[in-house]
Amino acid sequence: KAGVTQTPRYLIKTRGQQVTLSCSPISGHRSVSWYQQTPGQGLQFLFEYFSETQRNKGNFPGRFSGRQFSNSRSEMNVSTLELGDSALYLCASRPGSFTGELFFGEGSRLTVL
Amino acid sequence: DQQVKQNSPSLSVQEGRISILNCDYTNSMFDYFLWYKKYPAEGPTFLISISSIKDKNEDGRFTVFLNKSAKHLSLHIVPSQPGDSAVYFCAASPRRGGSQGNLIFGKGTKLSVKP
Numbered sequence: 489k490a491g492v493t494q495t496p497r498y499l500i501k502t503r504g505q506q507v508t509l510s511c512s513p514i515s516g517h518r519s520v521s522w523y524q525q526t527p528g529q530g531l532q533f534l535f536e537y538f539s540e541t542q543r544n545k546g547n548f549p550g551r552f553s554g555r556q557f558s559n560s561r562s563e564m565n566v567s568t569l570e571l572g573d574s575a576l577y578l579c580a581s582r583p584g585s586f587t588g589e590l591f592f593g594e595g596s597r598l599t600v601l
Numbered sequence: 602d603q604q605v606k607q608n609s610p611s612l613s614v615q616e617g618r619i620s621i622l623n624c625d626y627t628n629s630m631f632d633y634f635l636w637y638k639k640y641p642a643e644g645p646t647f648l649i650s651i652s653s654i655k656d657k658n659e660d661g662r663f664t665v666f667l668n669k670s671a672k673h674l675s676l677h678i679v680p681s682q683p684g685d686s687a688v689y690f691c692a693a694s695p696r697r698g699g700s701q702g703n704l705i706f707g708k709g710t711k712l713s714v715k716p
Contacts, residue, residue, distance in 0.1 A: 592644030
């Protein structure tokens, strides 16, 4: 069974640009969550999607957005990039909305110059 | 305001000895706690969890203890092996019923197990 797949794995952007990250959950998993990992703040919750609906949102500015498609694949977008957005963005999936531990992908490493 | 705190950024232990990783939380509404392990260039992997109705959960070499009155949990690894060297994250679920999509993570403790 394939794990959570995130693309791209690495990317470099400049301030003011926007970026879209993609996540394919484990087959059969309907819930997808996104986290941002930075050295200073650790892992911080961005949002969670279940059946194409955003169920929870963390304390991030509106520049951070996401969506989920009918096949459970998810994307997150960050607009007007800032230097502080440089981080590892982790996607995690699980079978249902209230069951099961999170299975994480390897992450997308974003560097903003 | 950190709701889940791992006060030790790093821990070094000799192979074969016990590793004890600690975690404190502030929110009494947390009812489910998890430990994740992370190797460099990989995503975190689930290790062990505990519900607030229990005070201990064991899985092989790994045991998690929960002290609700002190709002403290700890992960014990016995015996420690070099392959256990990784960053360990403590996480808590803020919802009743164990919803785990919205986890609050600590900043992690880097464990080094020396041969």
